[in-house]
Amino acid sequence: MTDRAPLFVVINTRSGRTAGDERCRLLASVFREGGREVEFLPVRTPAKLDAVAAQAVTRAAACRGVVVAAGGDGTLSAVAHATLGSDCAFGILPQGTFNYFGREHGVAQDIEGAARSLLRAKPQPVRVGLVNGRAFLVNASLGLYPRLLEDREAYKRQLGRYRWVAIVSGLATLMRDHRQLDLEIENGGHNRHLRTPTLFIGNNRLQFEQSGLSTAADALDAGQLAAIAVEPTRSRALFALALRGAIGQLGSTGRVIEFPFRRLTVHVRGQRRVKVAADGEIHRMRSPLVFSVSPQPLRLMVPAEDDRQERA
Structure with missing residues (x-):
């Protein structure tokens, strides 16, 4: 090139x-x-x-x-x-x-x-996540988060595509009661059972840092992805957790489970097809869901040093 x-x-x-x-x-x-x-x-x-x-x-x-x-x-x-x-x-x-x-x-x-x-700009290799073979750059999730995205789009169609609309719609969604996911997870040869309203897989250090999830952010530096889950929680507690995340203190709540991985298999009990949000777009995928680091990086055109903006 x-x-x-x-x-x-x-x-x-x-x-x-x-x-x-x-x-x-x-x-x-x-x-x-x-x-x-x-x-x-x-x-x-x-x-x-x-x-x-x-x-x-x-x-x-x-x-x-x-x-x-x-x-x-x-x-x-x-x-x-x-x-x-x-x-x-x-x-x-x-x-x-x-x-x-x-x-x-x-x-x-x-x-x-x-x-x-x-x-x-010049091309540099950048890590990409995969879920059932579908690429994602920032995050992928199931459970509550896809529901948040669906509600957010409905709000935006009425009020416009502004950041404050996304925040308000998200808080409104959190105030409703939500079913818990019943998950069996395979990670590095170890199995665990997990009940949670949402499972969030992240591939973006900035998003983790702004939420106060430093351990998850460090996993990305090691070439891994990071999984985030919340302990079984009612709507009011979810609302409080969201507020803690908004001020960068989600990791200090004691209600968040986070762990790194390169390949994660998730069986969703009682569901053959699952709504998965990948970078803001919702897909229906067959269970089990396999999250992994892509063996091939993306050749991203990264700005020259003089053109690069501060991460904010």
Whole structure:
């Protein structure tokens, strides 16, 4: 790949606060000013995302180009899934609510700044998580968390795609009673039984640090993923735990179970198919669920040192 490699941009026209056509014009201006050829592959409905991402990878592979994802963490994850193992470099233009993946790697949060830094970025290997073969960049979960995401989308359709809407909707969901998951877990040759309202698998140090889960964050430095579970808890206690997490003190509550792994098999008793949230997108997957570190890293276009933003 050269510094003039063409860019194939998969852009989610539903993400961000400006219209998709306007963002394409802005990006085209930035990239062409930088001497780069660019082709846009718009995604107007979620059902088309995987197919469009695969198309972008095919085109990029034919000319040693860069596959670029413009959208929220779900869009980035889907395009990364298509790119993984292709030997194509992968660039991002974050446009979501929290943008944990982009923030973790110092990518600017405004689309123009991210585009300009992409022109000077270089590929570096980045760890990817898998759940039943599906890639995720930030997190994957089952139980309460997918329910939080479904409720959040309903709130956003009514009130807009703002961070405060996501927070308010999450707190409202926590105030309702929730069933406990009944799990059998295999990890490194050891089995354990676990009852919990949610099982959360993380792959993002920034998200763990901001929640106060330092042990889980350290696991990522060792090339592992980290599992987080909450002891069986009623709605009021979940609400209190969420507030502790919001101020970075979740790990000190004594109600959280966390452990590292490279491969984890989860049997969900009483469920053949399970709702799994992977980077904000919900999938129905067959039990048992197998979470693992991908044997192949993603070749992420990481900003040059001078372009890198503070992790915040």
